[in-house]
Amino acid sequence: MTERNQTDVKVIFALTLIHFTGDFYGSFISPLLPVFVDKFALSLAQVGLITGMMRMLAFIVQPGVGYFADRYPSRIFIIGGPLLSIIFIALVGWAHSFWELLLFVAIGSIGSSMFHPSMAGMIANYAGRRFGLSMSIFNMGGTFAFGVGPLCIAWLVSRWGLEATPWTAIPGLAVMALLFKITPRPLAEGLRGQGFFGAVREAFGEAWKPVLLIWVVMVLRTFVAQSFLTFVPILYVREGHSLMSIGLVISLFTVAGAVSGLLSGHLSDRIGYKPIFYVTFVLVTPALFLMLLLPGKWVYPSAALAGFLIFATLPLGLVMAQKLAPQGKSMVSSLMMGLGQGLGGMMAPLVGSMADLFSIRTVLCGLALIPLFSIGLVWFFPEKRLREQTLVG
Numbered sequence: 001m002t003e004r005n006q007t008d009v010k011v012i013f014a015l016t017l018i019h020f021t022g023d024f025y026g027s028f029i030s031p032l033l034p035v036f037v038d039k040f041a042l043s044l045a046q047v048g049l050i051t052g053m054m055r056m057l058a059f060i061v062q063p064g065v066g067y068f069a070d071r072y073p074s075r076i077f078i079i080g081g082p083l084l085s086i087i088f089i090a091l092v093g094w095a096h097s098f099w100e101l102l103l104f105v106a107i108g109s110i111g112s113s114m115f116h117p118s119m120a121g122m123i124a125n126y127a128g129r130r131f132g133l134s135m136s137i138f139n140m141g142g143t144f145a146f147g148v149g150p151l152c153i154a155w156l157v158s159r160w161g162l163e164a165t166p167w168t169a170i171p172g173l174a175v176m177a178l179l180f181k182i183t184p185r186p187l188a189e190g191l192r193g194q195g196f197f198g199a200v201r202e203a204f205g206e207a208w209k210p211v212l213l214i215w216v217v218m219v220l221r222t223f224v225a226q227s228f229l230t231f232v233p234i235l236y237v238r239e240g241h242s243l244m245s246i247g248l249v250i251s252l253f254t255v256a257g258a259v260s261g262l263l264s265g266h267l268s269d270r271i272g273y274k275p276i277f278y279v280t281f282v283l284v285t286p287a288l289f290l291m292l293l294l295p296g297k298w299v300y301p302s303a304a305l306a307g308f309l310i311f312a313t314l315p316l317g318l319v320m321a322q323k324l325a326p327q328g329k330s331m332v333s334s335l336m337m338g339l340g341q342g343l344g345g346m347m348a349p350l351v352g353s354m355a356d357l358f359s360i361r362t363v364l365c366g367l368a369l370i371p372l373f374s375i376g377l378v379w380f381f382p383e384k385r386l387r388e389q390t391l392v393g
Contacts, residue, residue: 055345084111136265257311
């Protein structure tokens with residue numbers, strides 16, 4: 001392990017590359033939703049079920065994985081998880097029914113849920129004093145994967161069809177073989193003697209109230225972001241955009257978010273957290289409206305702007321929670337990422353049902369207002385306490 005105040009660049013890079021690789025394959029699903037709709041004649045509620053199930057598994061799996069990762073530190077979570085994602089997400093092109101598709105996506109999603117808590121907990125141990133920046137770099141790996149992956153899979157399927165998706169597993173398996181040699185074993189975090197609920201109490205302690213507040217805000221942010229990622233592709237296809245165009249929109253949306261996440265992590269080390277939440281939450285509502293209402297090629301810059309703003313605070317919630325509850329970092333990470341993103345995404349079937357009744361654009365316009373209304377909760381973030389933790393750390 002590195003010195004307390006030094007950043008181990010090699011480990012941070014390895015963890016970021018694992019994050020990128022695992023999420024690269026997880027990003028295949030959103031741009032392929034219009035293709036699955038055509039192949040299996042899916043309703044919008046069924047589309048919501050696919051993405052909702054992906055997030056539900058994060059909700060179910062991550063807290064348990066976070067607990068076992070703290071209790072039994074092992075590379076099985078950070079290497080085995082991405083392998084499941086690589087293999088089973090690549091197989092979606094060979095699904096012969098909606099239920100078979102759901103099974104492949106489910107197993108791939110379980111793999112994704114396995115590696116996130118352990119790695120997010122390891123970042124704090126190897127980041128030194130550059131915790132905010134290191135966490136943002138780590139997060140950028142996943143967000144950048146969700147930017148590049150949709151474009152790659154859209155190009156491949158447009159050119160060779162769904163049957164070609166299993167071939168995408170080859171480069172992922174090669175990368176994971178390399179990372180197996182250079183990735184360190186996670187460190188124990190002192191919760192081995194605790195039961196699950198005892199570990200939760202030990203991890204959060206008296207910090208549970210501010211952590212819960214941050215978690216609620218992050219759930220709302222995730223709900224909006226995932227709803228747009230799920231239903232904007234279908235909306236745009238219905239309005240005449242090609243599959244490559246959809247892949248580009250999703251890529252711009254998420255790559256811009258990777259850039260803003262890195263920038264916000266850097267700024268948070270200097271100006272704090274609340275100012276970043278205030279600015280991005282005020283501006284993201286009109287940006288999402290532009291994404292829904294501007295015609296033609298304007299969808300591309302509007303998608304980039306909306307993604308830049310909606311994802312800017314993604315790494316900050318996890319950083320704040322780990323600073324408020326530094327014991328059991330994998331447990332804290334799993335509850336913030338798994339529970340937060342899980343619940344945020346689990347509402348996708350409800351959004352799909354509402355879109356079947358009204359329209360996709362009408363429902364998404366309503367959801368675009370949520371970040372603006374969330375600013376009142378941000379006011380209560382314990383900024384002073386977080387800054388004190390930064391100085392101590």
